[in-house]
Amino acid sequence: MKILLLTPDLPYPSESGAALRNMGIIRGLRAAGHEVSLLSFRGDPKALLSNPLMELCAAGHTVALPTRTRIKRLMRLLTSTRADMESRLASAAYERVLRHWLQTERFDIVQFSGIEMGGYLEQILSAKGGAKVIYDALNAEADLQRLIASVDAGELRRIPAALYSSIQARRLARFEARVCRDVDAVIAVSKEDRDLLQRYRGAPVTVMSNGVEVADYRPPPGNARARGHIVFSGKMDYRPNVDAVEWLGKVIMPRVWDSEPAACLSIVGRNPHARLQELASDQRIRLTGWVESVLPYLHEAALFVAPLRMGSGTRLKILQAMAAGCAVLSTSVGAAGLNSQARSALEIADDADAFARAIVGLLQDDARRRELGARTLEMVSEYYDWPVLTPKLLRVYESLARE
Numbered sequence: 001m002k003i004l005l006l007t008p009d010l011p012y013p014s015e016s017g018a019a020l021r022n023m024g025i026i027r028g029l030r031a032a033g034h035e036v037s038l039l040s041f042r043g044d045p046k047a048l049l050s051n052p053l054m055e056l057c058a059a060g061h062t063v064a065l066p067t068r069t070r071i072k073r074l075m076r077l078l079t080s081t082r083a084d085m086e087s088r089l090a091s092a093a094y095e096r097v098l099r100h101w102l103q104t105e106r107f108d109i110v111q112f113s114g115i116e117m118g119g120y121l122e123q124i125l126s127a128k129g130g131a132k133v134i135y136d137a138l139n140a141e142a143d144l145q146r147l148i149a150s151v152d153a154g155e156l157r158r159i160p161a162a163l164y165s166s167i168q169a170r171r172l173a174r175f176e177a178r179v180c181r182d183v184d185a186v187i188a189v190s191k192e193d194r195d196l197l198q199r200y201r202g203a204p205v206t207v208m209s210n211g212v213e214v215a216d217y218r219p220p221p222g223n224a225r226a227r228g229h230i231v232f233s234g235k236m237d238y239r240p241n242v243d244a245v246e247w248l249g250k251v252i253m254p255r256v257w258d259s260e261p262a263a264c265l266s267i268v269g270r271n272p273h274a275r276l277q278e279l280a281s282d283q284r285i286r287l288t289g290w291v292e293s294v295l296p297y298l299h300e301a302a303l304f305v306a307p308l309r310m311g312s313g314t315r316l317k318i319l320q321a322m323a324a325g326c327a328v329l330s331t332s333v334g335a336a337g338l339n340s341q342a343r344s345a346l347e348i349a350d351d352a353d354a355f356a357r358a359i360v361g362l363l364q365d366d367a368r369r370r371e372l373g374a375r376t377l378e379m380v381s382e383y384y385d386w387p388v389l390t391p392k393l394l395r396v397y398e399s400l401a402r403e
Helices: 017-031 068-080 092-104 113-126 139-152 156-183 190-200 241-260 274-281 293-302 318-321 350-361 366-383 387-401
Strands: 002-007 036-043 060-061 109-113 132-137 184-189 206-207 229-233 264-270 283-291 303-308 328-330
Touching: 002 017, 002 092, 002 113, 017 036, 017 109, 017 318, 017 387, 036 092, 060 092, 068 328, 092 113, 113 132, 113 156, 132 156, 132 387, 139 156, 139 241, 184 190, 184 241, 190 206, 206 387, 229 241, 229 293, 229 318, 241 264, 241 274, 241 350, 274 283, 303 318, 303 350, 318 328, 318 366, 328 350, 350 366
Parallel strands: 002 036, 002 109, 036 060, 109 132, 132 184, 184 206, 229 264, 229 303, 264 283, 303 328
Antiparallel strands: none
16 A cells, blocks of 8 residues: 655654654554655754665655744634644645645555644645545544643643643644544544544544554663662653653652652653753752653663653553563553553552652562563563554554445
8 A cells, every 4th residue: 555644743763752653653564565655844854864764665755844933822822713733733835745745646545643734634635536544643632631721720820721721622622523524534542542532423433552662672681770760751841741740850759758868860851841940950850851762761760650640642651661671650641541451560659649659669679670670561562562553553444445
């Protein structure tokens, strides 16, 4: 099959959850003998030169990321009834390339990644020819915004953000419903997201979880973990991650240090939000910013934590940590999307006291951490390795081809 893949950012280097997922999809499709053309956004116009992606794709093109000022976003909020994400990636240059490809090439599948790319759906439908259109839903976005609003509403200084998310949730529900009804198939990353998206009564929804190439993450022989080293990773200007790190650094870690004063925390990820900078004043907390690879931190970590209070889908950060053989402590929200077998390999705690006690208990129990690390690696290998996941996507393609 010839597949056109539309993505919000370049799959390689993989600097976001969407990029990691799309890189896994591209590798899996290529291994299955399919031909993938990629149209993506990227700040660097030379991003595809000498990029390993071009060894996997039949064709590739990048367009500069559109820029929007805060004033423009506020004006749209006040003057439009559309969701912010509907126009976040609006680009005349992207439209021109997309139109040219759809008019000059015959594709069997056009697949777009994330609700932001749904802004191009009308154009896709008008020029797709005989191609089937698939929406790869990275989140159940309307419900995610509702959850963000409810968490933000609990803190006075974040009331404006809560109001914004509440407005966006209602707008996103209309947009998300339209997208799900106009495509031929929807892919959800978890059963929970599938149930939410099915409420729109649109195209059939199939679950294909996020995944990792497990072999890329396995710790080296004789790997030694640093006692007391706690790691969190993720894109650090993403609101659920910012909230998690603030809660971790300001509320949970002081309770941990009462029992484990030598414990240290690494926050690994690009674009740390300004709200997090004050955490770095504590010598026991390190904000790394962008790193070339998260692997050294995962292999060194005594414990990986995911204190998420908002979010949806399957957390790639957790899958990466599991593939690196880390003991993982998460909230129930963070572990949502994982199947029951995988969740059983994690420690779960949901309030600050319980989370802090769990950190202390695991830091003081080497055998328990080793047991959890072995179990997480076993579960991610069985259920979330890309060679296990790709056949689920191929079955969706095959069913559409028979229609």
